[in-house]
Ligand SMILES: [Zn+2]
């Protein structure tokens with residue numbers, strides 16, 4: 680039995696997610712929210728965004744992944760696999776929708792913040808606290 684809720688749409692595959700052609704025409708590098716979707720076998724739903732890849736200029740559809748650049752969520756181009764870090768403050772809305780804490784705006788600040796919580800000689804591990812990790816993403820990943 681798959682996931683069911685009032686807030687999302689079930690689709691057979693990622694390719695089956697409908698995006699209005701008008702929306703596709705107006706897509707820029709700034710991601711715009713398409714909706715919450717669930718796929719076969721998923722135990723939760725994820726939010727999908729359309730965006731234009733700054734490298735290959737194709738329009739892609741993806742959900743936010745964690746993490747890159749010391750704490751940023753990112754989207755990935757479906758065509759060339761380019762990673763698009765979700766910088767703040769430009770993408771604050773996405774972090775809010777994902778119920779994620781806002782990362783610090785610069786790489787330098789984020790690195791410093793992470794150093795504070797990691798042992799001096801140990802590897803850099805980004806620990807995700809129970810409260811900061813959205814339930815649906817966690818249940819999705821534990822499949
Ligand atoms: Zn749902």
Ligand SMILES: [Zn+2]
Pocket residue numbers: 732733734735736737756757758759760761
């Ligand atoms: Zn691309």
